[in-house]
Amino acid sequence: MEGVRHVFYVSDGTGITAETIGHSLLTQFNGIEFATRRIAFVDSLEKAESAVAEIRAAELASGLRPVVVNTVVDPDLNALLAASGALMLDAFEPFISPLERELGQKRQSRVGRAHGLVDFAAYEQRINATNYALTHDDGMDVHYDDADVILVGVSRSGKTPTCLYLALHYGVKAANYPLTIEDLEGRELPRRLRKHRSKLFGLTIDPVRLQQIRQERRPNSRYANLETCRAEVIAAEAMFRQENIPVLSTTHTSIEEISGKVLAQLGIHRHMF
Amino acid sequence: MEGVRHVFYVSDGTGITAETIGHSLLTQFNGIEFATRRIAFVDSLEKAESAVAEIRAAELASGLRPVVVNTVVDPDLNALLAASGALMLDAFEPFISPLERELGQKRQSRVGRAHGLVDFAAYEQRINATNYALTHDDGMDVHYDDADVILVGVSRSGKTPTCLYLALHYGVKAANYPLTIEDLEGRELPRRLRKHRSKLFGLTIDPVRLQQIRQERRPNSRYANLETCRAEVIAAEAMFRQENIPVLSTTHTSIEEISGKVLAQLGIHRHMF
CATH class of the missing domain: 3.40.50 (Rossmann fold)
Incomplete structure (x- = not known):
């Protein structure tokens, strides 16, 4: 898969948010062959390590730096994922500080909760x-x-x-x-x-x-x-x-x-x- | 609706991306009463002005600054929306520059295209x-x-x-x-x-x-x-x-x-x- 740009949607939940925003971003670039893959339910060190292995293998195969669109909340898991060397796009991070300031409250960082409980x-x-x-x-x-x-x-x-x-x-x-x-x-x-x-x-x-x-x-x-x-x-x-x-x-x-x-x-x- | 925090998902397309990311963000804050509303297909000055009027009315009614999660691509329409005074969270903006650098290409900013053409x-x-x-x-x-x-x-x-x-x-x-x-x-x-x-x-x-x-x-x-x-x-x-x-x-x-x-x-x- 030489020359293909690998994009991973990595999440501690279903990965739907990461994939939705990632897909919207990719459609704004033309003429590039993307290979996308969702890695869902990354909520443990083992799963994060296995995701990293996959991301690295993709880089080796294609010769291009992979892109990771990420909605994992846990900072330790995020640090591990970042060590893969991929371009990390954290789908929540840019918005959390402005929201915290506006709402006068710190975010609640619970793994897998981004989509909320079932009502x-x-x-x-x-x-x-x-x-x-x-x-x-x-x-x-x-x-x-x-x-x-x-x-x-x-x-x-x-x-x-x-x-x-x-x-x-x-x-x-x-x-x-x-x-x-x-x-x-x-x-x-x-x-x-x-x-x-x-x-x-x-x-x-x-x-x-x-x-x-x-x-x-x-x-x-x-x-x-x-x-x-x-x-x-x-x-x-x-x-x-x-x-x-x-x-x-x-x-x-x-x-x-x-x-x-x-x-x-x-x-x-x-x-x- | 005093004390309610109004959140608008504004898009030149269906608003699905804005609503998906926005919903994920809101679930990370507890104990706040949010009133959310999707304003889709905002692809003209008239529609942007009507969205602004709605955002301002919500602020008047609740006494709290509204939040806008935005995926409108056109800069003129965005400037208009920003003039509403709401907290603007542009769902694409933080990721475009890093992606442009990584992919060696400028984004293609076509209105309503964020979700791609139908295949x-x-x-x-x-x-x-x-x-x-x-x-x-x-x-x-x-x-x-x-x-x-x-x-x-x-x-x-x-x-x-x-x-x-x-x-x-x-x-x-x-x-x-x-x-x-x-x-x-x-x-x-x-x-x-x-x-x-x-x-x-x-x-x-x-x-x-x-x-x-x-x-x-x-x-x-x-x-x-x-x-x-x-x-x-x-x-x-x-x-x-x-x-x-x-x-x-x-x-x-x-x-x-x-x-x-x-x-x-x-x-x-x-x-x-």
């Missing part, structure tokens, strides 16, 4: 929302009184993963309704959606991309035919326009971004879990 | 894994040849949300198999699981907590009875021990942590999406 009420909200998404997926259950959001779009436009993401990360009850050929030929909003108009959000997608996705699912079917895809997308977009439903194309948008935009557009303010 | 292959992997989790949930489809992970446990021990999280965030094909009364009375690993032993991971849960969860689902049923819960959990844990299946209690563990530990234990190295 039963929050957990329940996520689980209930996930169950809701599962039972209200793909038009299965169309009683939407409890829904926070109803995603509407043609089959394979990205509704299901967005609903699950909204449930898992925001505890939002998200249902989704697939526009069928009959719905689209009717040229108006299906009756059962009408009374929930304020919760509706339309997803659309480039027909060529849709065709690729459907082709993988049901090769050479009428369903996966480019003309079918094009006709469905045109009819769905016309319906969204006519009914004044906010709409977003998922073609070049990540699940995270779709979810963020749906919540912003519908004015739903929820914390992320 | 079709990665998107497909997430979607396929999510479909896999949906079709292999709760013992629905028990053909596990394609599974990366099979979570095993009694009903409501946390298998489904963990599978969905593994799929959405790591593109891991995660199935789950609920241990039924018959399985537990058989006192040995169900036959269909035996050939996939290396993919198995057991979830367990405190019986009192399980009883609460089941009670909400089917009040006053035999299923939700504390004795039933206790007997099932004891039998499941005995089976995990006997069959040497790694096991984790979900009682005090977040979905993120459960997912992280499952991957670490089974030696599955995947990047987070």
Whole structure:
């Protein structure tokens, strides 16, 4: 792996914070081949030593100094990691002093606590929302009184993963309704959606991309035919326009971004879990 | 809201990076009442001004200086946000110079790009894994040849949300198999699981907590009875021990942590999406 820049996300917890910030940083540099690796639950000298060994081996293999994005709180473990010789980026360190001054309090440095304890009420909200998404997926259950959001779009436009993401990360009850050929030929909003108009959000997608996705699912079917895809997308977009439903194309948008935009557009303010 | 410390996660993208790092920072301070709010897609002067107005209103209401965790890249928008008078914590700034020196390259400052472009292959992997989790949930489809992970446990021990999280965030094909009364009375690993032993991971849960969860689902049923819960959990844990299946209690563990530990234990190295 000569010439590859190794990046390690090292944490005493899951490593999600380190990986999130590290990934955001790396996308700001172009044309460099990065090899990234998360090393989670580094909460003992043995685990820190094994991480150091891995970091050193990567440097030997690539000939380039590795980068470590680090959220380990324990100073002894941090000293050990720093001895690896990698460029150490401590994801918390720059912010702790200003926060301590502002809040008039010293940080509590407990290993593995960076993500906080599990809050039963929050957990329940996520689980209930996930169950809701599962039972209200793909038009299965169309009683939407409890829904926070109803995603509407043609089959394979990205509704299901967005609903699950909204449930898992925001505890939002998200249902989704697939526009069928009959719905689209009717040229108006299906009756059962009408009374929930304020919760509706339309997803659309480039027909060529849709065709690729459907082709993988049901090769050479009428369903996966480019003309079918094009006709469905045109009819769905016309319906969204006519009914004044906010709409977003998922073609070049990540699940995270779709979810963020749906919540912003519908004015739903929820914390992320 | 006097005395409440307002914290804003402000971003030109989804705000996920700002919220992730900010949340990790706040959990390191105890006994302070925080009110947090994500302001996403701040990519114009108008949106920055509206964010500033909100930050100032929060300061007036609480009498305390707000904290802003910021991932906006555009310097003009940042200057505007800083004029709000809040404590500004720029989640990228401390790391950019060291990275620029190490990589021998200037950052590319494109608004809203911090999370990178959508990579079709990665998107497909997430979607396929999510479909896999949906079709292999709760013992629905028990053909596990394609599974990366099979979570095993009694009903409501946390298998489904963990599978969905593994799929959405790591593109891991995660199935789950609920241990039924018959399985537990058989006192040995169900036959269909035996050939996939290396993919198995057991979830367990405190019986009192399980009883609460089941009670909400089917009040006053035999299923939700504390004795039933206790007997099932004891039998499941005995089976995990006997069959040497790694096991984790979900009682005090977040979905993120459960997912992280499952991957670490089974030696599955995947990047987070």
